[in-house]
Amino acid sequence: MSESNRQVALGNQQVALGNQQVALDNPYNKKRANPESYLERELTTESDIKSDIFLQDNISRPFNVTPHWHDCFEILFVIKGSAMQTLNQQKFLVKENDLIIIKRGDVHSTFCEPGEDVKIIVIKFLPEFIYSIYSHSFESIYITSFLNINISPVKNLDNSPYLNSFCWLVNSLLDEFTKKELSFEIAIKGYLSVLISILVRLDMFVIPEILVRKSQKQNNSLTALLNYIEINALKENFNLNDVAKNLNFNYSYCSRYFKKNTGKGFHEFLTYIRICEAERKLLNENRSITQAALETGFGNSSVFSKAYKRMRGYSPNHLINIRKI
Numbered sequence: 001m002s003e004s005n006r007q008v009a010l011g012n013q014q015v016a017l018g019n020q021q022v023a024l025d026n027p028y029n030k031k032r033a034n035p036e037s038y039l040e041r042e043l044t045t046e047s048d049i050k051s052d053i054f055l056q057d058n059i060s061r062p063f064n065v066t067p068h069w070h071d072c073f074e075i076l077f078v079i080k081g082s083a084m085q086t087l088n089q090q091k092f093l094v095k096e097n098d099l100i101i102i103k104r105g106d107v108h109s110t111f112c113e114p115g116e117d118v119k120i121i122v123i124k125f126l127p128e129f130i131y132s133i134y135s136h137s138f139e140s141i142y143i144t145s146f147l148n149i150n151i152s153p154v155k156n157l158d159n160s161p162y163l164n165s166f167c168w169l170v171n172s173l174l175d176e177f178t179k180k181e182l183s184f185e186i187a188i189k190g191y192l193s194v195l196i197s198i199l200v201r202l203d204m205f206v207i208p209e210i211l212v213r214k215s216q217k218q219n220n221s222l223t224a225l226l227n228y229i230e231i232n233a234l235k236e237n238f239n240l241n242d243v244a245k246n247l248n249f250n251y252s253y254c255s256r257y258f259k260k261n262t263g264k265g266f267h268e269f270l271t272y273i274r275i276c277e278a279e280r281k282l283l284n285e286n287r288s289i290t291q292a293a294l295e296t297g298f299g300n301s302s303v304f305s306k307a308y309k310r311m312r313g314y315s316p317n318h319l320i321n322i323r324k325i
Contacts, residue, residue, distance in 0.1 A: 043072045043126050050132075051125040051188060053177035056110075058083075058118035065110040067322040069283060073145075074102035074124045075195070076110075077170050081118030084111040087153055089314045097157045099166070101204050104145035105276045106153075107322060121170045125192060130207065133193050140208075140226040146272045147206045147262065149311070155204055162198050169195045208262070221247075222261050225254075229266075233273040234297045240266045271307050274298060278308070282319040289316050 043052055052072075056063045058081065067086065076085070082095040086109045087102065094100060102108050104127065112118045127144045157163040169191050176187045199205035228246055232238045243266070244254035258266045274296040281287040281295060293304035308316045 042070065043124055050129055051123070051177070051192065053121070053123050053173050053188070055079075055174060056118075056120040056122060058112045058116055062112070062114060063110070064112060065108075067107050067109040069105055069107045069279065070124075071104050072124045072126045073104065074108075074122065075170075075199075076100040076102065077121045077123075077166070079119040079121060081112070081116055083118050083120065085109075085154070086111075088312055089318060090153075092154050094154060095156075097163060099155050099157055099202075099204070101148075101151065101153050101199065103148050103151075103153075104142075105279055107279075107319070121174055123170065123173060123192070123195070129189075129192065130196070132189070133196075140223065141230055142269070142273050142276065143208055143226055143262065144206075145276075146264070146269055147208060149272065151204055151206065153204075155202060160202070162202065166195070166198055169198075225258065229270065230273060233270055234277060234295065236297045236299055238270070238297060271311065274304075275308055275311055278304060278316070279319060282316060283323060286323065289320070292316075 043050065056065075076094075076099070078094050078096050078098045078100075080096055082093060085092045085094045085100055087100070088106055088108070092098075092100070110120070127141070130144050157166060160166075173188060173191045173195070176184045176191065196205060196207075200207060225243065225247060228243055232242065240255060240258075241251055243249070244251045247254065249257065255266060258269070262269065278292040278296040278298070281292040282289070287295065289305065290301040293299070293301045296304070298304035298307065305316055
């Protein structure tokens, strides 16, 4: 398909995707009746809607998002202007057509200069959404975020063949979520599925291979393994030998099986789970570093601090400072 057939006209122009003409009334050019009415929702597995989509408009409602974290994935797409995005102590000056991926547990914040015309579309969804795309039943709290920990979080789409499609998708998602017309949930799932496929093609998102290539029987085996690890990960002396015994696997086979199906080692996954839970305790439960370490299986604060800095790139003391904001 030629690029000319994929032109997206923002505002009230026509959007051409293939041979289909879609009228797009650009939602971020509208003035909202009550710009102060939006309150960011916390997404949980009990939420009626498993996603949250909204526009941050620095003119209609000035925004500076203080450092925080959550259990869902978050996609930011800069429509206009520029902002300072902090992600796990890394700072990025993001601008128009920049795409930012925020993973479960990433500590992030956004700063805009007062009065500057900045518009950012925010799309949040739970990891469970990824599993719902596929027909196989598969459950894991941590694995999708874990597989994405080393992915570069920011990419500019100016020269990408996916720019026009991405613009159309994020605006369609915002429009559907804002209007909430009949069957909007189906439309959101469809648009969000296509958006995630683009992220995969841009090398900005990794889908667990088990979802794509494995049989239901293999899914059940890996789900059992991951669930057992996730349930027992915070026990101090928990190790791969415990997993192998529980699943009636040989120790060496269990190690190879995990590596083959995730591309990473068991100990790295175990450490990731413990760090995620320690972050929750530090930020949400006001635990000290020593308390968080002992409650998440690290044994002592020194082991925890070294593991944390190795994985996140900064000291857990940074979380204590965030807590004071």
